[in-house]
Amino acid sequence: MKATGIVRRIDDLGRVVIPKEIRRTLRIKEGTPLEIFTDKEGEIILKKYSPIGELNLFAKEYAEALAQATGMIACITDHDQVVAAAGQRSREFAGKEISRELDRVISDREMRCFHSGERGKISLVENQKENAGAVIVQPIICDGDAIGSVSLIGKGNGEKFGNPEKMLVQTAAGFLGRQMES
Template sequence: MKATGIVRRIDDLGRVVIPKEIRRTLRIKEGTPLEIFTDREGEVILKKYSPIGELSIFAKEYVEALAQTTGMMACITDHDQVVAASGHGSREYEGKGISRELDRVIAEREMKCYYGEEKGKIALVENQKENKAGLIIQPIICAGDAIGSVALVGKSNGERPGNSEKMLVQTAAGFLGRQMEQ
């Protein structure tokens, strides 16, 4: 555990403020769900809650099927990291933090398609090497909230995903959103 040197007091309603610097670093915004744990030494641990993380085994199987079907790399993310990835180059993505641009796309709740060297193309993960292949991103919506995304990344420069790949990504995101509601 990393010491920050910041001390906060609990108010009369049992609340404690998480310092702005920590919220910014961990991308904790108003409404971000947190899990609360305690350990034997009396420590209270706050962890960002990821509903998609609970489906990680299922998500891994789903991206493997998407990658096999399309021949492209497939990723499923939550608001923080790539939960599951499969296909050529997936090792560079799995478990990595998502980029701020991808977080913005998730918040916008609309499918985005990027082709080749198009301006405005985004990185899926932080510090990603430049990729000139096509990219499709579909946010996962659960109970009205955008909770993550499904993405397909082309395997070669200039590869343009077609309508069938767009439909597969939409279907995957819709299915995962409904699974989370159950």
């Protein structure tokens, strides 16, 4: 565990303020769900809660099916990281922290297509190498909240997504969102 040197007191309602610097670094915003753990030494551990993390194995299998059906890279994310990735070069994405641009697309709650060769490309993960192919992103909505995304990354330059790819990511995101609700 890393010491910060910051000390906070509990108020009369039992609340503790998480310092702004830590919230910014860990991307904790108002309304971000946190899990609370305790250990044997009496320490309290706060961890960002990822509902998609509960579907980890299922998400990996779904990403593999998408990649196999399309021949593209398929990624499933929560608000923090790529939970599952499949297809060629998927190791560049698996387990990595998502980019701020992708977090914005998820928060906007609308499908977005980014075609290669056009301005306004998107990086799915922080410090991503140049992405030559087109990218399509569909946010996953669960109980009215945007909790992650399903993305397909195209193979090459000049590639554009058609209705079949759009329908695939919409179906995947809709299905994963409904799995979280049950």
